[in-house]
Amino acid sequence: MKKATTAHLKRLQLVKPYLGRLLLGFLAMLVAAGLQLAFPKALSYFMDNISENNTTDWYTLPAILAFVGFVLYCIASAVRFYLFESTGGMIVRRVRERLFGSIIKQEIGFFDTTQTGELTSRLTVDTDMLQGALSMNIATIIRSVIVGIGGLVMIFIISPLLSGLVVLSLPITLALTRWLGKKARLKAMRLQDSISGSLQTAQESFANVRITQAFNQEKKAIAHYGIAASSVLDRTLDNARLMATYQALSTFAAFSTMLVTILVGGVLIIQDTLSIGELTSFLLYAGMLSGSVNGISAMWGQWMQAFGATERVFELLDRVSESKTYKEGLATADLQGNVEFDQLSFAYPGRKEETVLKDFNLSITAGEKVALVGPSGAGKTTVVNLLLGFYEPSAGGIRFDGIDSTTLDYRSIRDSMAIVEQEPALFSGTIAENIGYALGDPATELDKIQEAAKLANAHNFITGFPDGYHTAVGEQGVQLSGGQKQRIAIARAVIKNPKILILDEATSALDSESELLVQDALNKLMYGRTTIIIAHRYSTISQADKLVVLEKGELVQYGTHEALIENEEGLYHKLVMNQIG
Ligand SMILES: Nc1ncnc2c1ncn2[C@@H]1O[C@H](COP(=O)(O)OP(=O)(O)OP(=O)(O)O)[C@@H](O)[C@H]1O
Ligand SMILES: [Mg+2]
Known part of the structure; x- marks a missing residue:
């Protein structure tokens, strides 16, 4: 009482x-x-x-x-x-x-x-x-x-x-x-x-x-x-x-x-x-x-x-947020793009009994392109979720440029990262607003937005609409096709000029022309940046410097495509034979 x-x-x-x-x-x-x-x-x-x-x-x-x-x-x-x-x-x-x-x-x-x-x-x-x-x-x-x-x-x-x-x-x-x-x-x-x-x-x-x-x-x-x-x-x-x-x-x-x-x-x-x-x-x-x-x-x-x-x-x-980005007094980072996962273990808070990642170790140097491959449910998206600081690891940690992420202001880390998701989330608004999402006032930076759209191979289809960049995308972008949404998401990432790029590759069958357009846009975006790609298609995997093969939350194979495909007993060989191609 x-x-x-x-x-x-x-x-x-x-x-x-x-x-x-x-x-x-x-x-x-x-x-x-x-x-x-x-x-x-x-x-x-x-x-x-x-x-x-x-x-x-x-x-x-x-x-x-x-x-x-x-x-x-x-x-x-x-x-x-x-x-x-x-x-x-x-x-x-x-x-x-x-x-x-x-x-x-x-x-x-x-x-x-x-x-x-x-x-x-x-x-x-x-x-x-x-x-x-x-x-x-x-x-x-x-x-x-x-x-x-x-x-x-x-x-x-x-x-x-x-x-x-x-x-x-x-x-x-x-x-x-x-x-x-x-x-x-x-x-x-x-x-x-x-x-x-x-x-x-x-x-x-x-x-x-x-x-x-x-x-x-x-x-x-x-x-x-x-x-x-x-x-x-x-x-x-x-x-x-x-x-x-x-x-x-x-x-x-x-x-x-x-x-x-x-x-x-x-x-x-x-x-x-x-x-x-x-x-x-x-x-x-x-x-x-x-x-x-x-x-x-x-x-x-x-x-x-x-x-x-x-x-x-x-x-x-x-309710006090447990989000990493609201911890006070941490140093801000100006990242080069080196990322290390160190003995990382993790279980989702909603399902604590299931260990999703076990002792995951991976070192990526700035500018390197790494593809995560593995069966569905292996933990690929989870690695990305942890990198973005969405969850706290159960054990181990992540280092950026050799600095333990827990000592850094995560907002500054996120400032250096961009993600293109598998099913891009768009906001109900115009195309320009969506591409310029990371900008303070998109309306005043149309030049930047167009430049990003060109790089993302989106400029042509956008200018094809009667309202151009001011076309409304509808709730969640329902008024656009899957490939169009993806290229807008790519342009949205381009604008951030990120040091670290995360791509959750689309498995949906884009027609070969838009697949080419999307792939080409991604290649341009990846250039010179640390990139982590969750890859399903061979065309993407072939762009990567290194491959990480995950199975049930554990890293089971690591190396170049050429090296891994040699091992006919390995998971990667099976995946390529059965799934990717
Ligand atoms: N928010 C969540 N809460 C609880 N468990 C989750 C959550 N997200 C994923 N999982 C579980 O974690 C495991 C790994 O999921 P994850 O999404 O990382 O797989 P994935 O390798 O990305 O698979 P896919 O190729 O199908 O996208 C799965 O068993 C999944 O059921
Ligand atoms: Mg996934």
């Missing part, structure tokens, strides 16, 4: 930069609450005056005052509403930016086990819950407190005896509030989890829609989503039942109190110790008081709901 309270207080710190705005809203609220409190008193004055004087001569001044009061009330309410609502929006924007920043910096292993739908749901739906909790709810609670205290004072002034009756009912409401708060928090957390699950299901279906339609599995996808949506409904209903029960109980308590008050009040009027106007205003003030108490109590419930719903947002905000 204590821990939870500190966590709530920490969340309230989000409000800090907006205290000025909130204070102004608070002032507007004070004005509105004061006017609201004056209303029953004015009504009582009106009723008793009418029944005593039997004339309307005194109308003018009170009417003008009432009118001015209403206008002020409306303005103050509008100002309060706007200030609190807009502040809520600003707080949510701030949380979203921070949350996004925290997510994008997490280590790659985190993304292996966390689904993107879950993350986007945290970023959108969950943070929305904060908006209400940190703005309108605070406003309503403060207003309720002011109106409630005012109401309490007023009823005691009018009739201490009747007030005693009203106050007696308060503990019931408080007990109800406690009960609601506890339940609401847990239920909200569950609801948010199922919302995130349904988002994840939808997102994955849309991303894989081509396969779904090709396999005629739309029905399955719909059913899958239906289950997720039903789970959201179940939990929404669960929440609604809780709130409905609470409302019935608290309204019952309020009405019972009201009934007793009216009955006793009637007796007091008969005894002439209370006027009708006084009883009317008493009932209105008592109504304000119980309305406030119920309001605070309901808001408390919603607050707890919001905290339950945002529990995971804050977990994620506070």
Whole structure:
């Protein structure tokens, strides 16, 4: 409980930069609450005056005052509403930016086990819950407190005896509030989890829609989503039942109190110790008081709901990244391109029991071209993942220019590296933006982009499009062919002018002309750079100075193609005979 309270207080710190705005809203609220409190008193004055004087001569001044009061009330309410609502929006924007920043910096292993739908749901739906909790709810609670205290004072002034009756009912409401708060928090957390699950299901279906339609599995996808949506409904209903029960109980308590008050009040009027106007205003003030108490109590419930719903947002905000690039105070490197893998062993964090690389040793001198070959699952991509610093080795290490990588700022290492992946990931934007991804402002460096595109044999097909370099590539580059995407990825790597180049070669059958174009582009790109190629095609392997043959995470053969092919018992010979060619 204590821990939870500190966590709530920490969340309230989000409000800090907006205290000025909130204070102004608070002032507007004070004005509105004061006017609201004056209303029953004015009504009582009106009723008793009418029944005593039997004339309307005194109308003018009170009417003008009432009118001015209403206008002020409306303005103050509008100002309060706007200030609190807009502040809520600003707080949510701030949380979203921070949350996004925290997510994008997490280590790659985190993304292996966390689904993107879950993350986007945290970023959108969950943070929305904060908006209400940190703005309108605070406003309503403060207003309720002011109106409630005012109401309490007023009823005691009018009739201490009747007030005693009203106050007696308060503990019931408080007990109800406690009960609601506890339940609401847990239920909200569950609801948010199922919302995130349904988002994840939808997102994955849309991303894989081509396969779904090709396999005629739309029905399955719909059913899958239906289950997720039903789970959201179940939990929404669960929440609604809780709130409905609470409302019935608290309204019952309020009405019972009201009934007793009216009955006793009637007796007091008969005894002439209370006027009708006084009883009317008493009932209105008592109504304000119980309305406030119920309001605070309901808001408390919603607050707890919001905290339950945002529990995971804050977990994620506070999560410390294990990414190598966020270690402070390390030396920056200006790499020449010498790379050594030293007794490297590795298991993926998501599957610790499986050793993927065992005592891997390899030394590459600057400018050398090394091809990694081996059966599927041998660990070729894993070597590259470790080189890029996506994961921590379980044992051993990597040296750049003889320096242990753990003593270097990995961002500077990545500055000297570029990768062309097997299935290039493009961003929805223009071709120019994608090629210039590593540039600060691609729009101002079109020359550089064109130069890179020419080197990557991409310039001709790009200028063939009506919009040229400003052609949109579509989400993940769906509006381009595989070979076009690859040449854009090559141009994107060219622009970095990397010392170390990583190529995960495409196995997809490009037609011979685009294969030639891609190969030619790669040859130009490799020139003079340390290159690690995951090679499948003989044409690529023949470009390499050395070959590394991997099998089940171990280096089993190393040497030139000519030397390795000689050994007819070796794995390489088999691979060439069976797979490559
Ligand atoms: N993110 C991951 N989490 C857990 N295990 C993984 C992960 N990525 C790969 N693996 C496992 O590690 C082993 C090596 O995979 P890797 O991707 O390095 O193979 P590869 O040699 O590149 O194969 P391919 O030629 O098919 O691309 C495989 O058994 C694979 O199942
Ligand atoms: Mg691979």
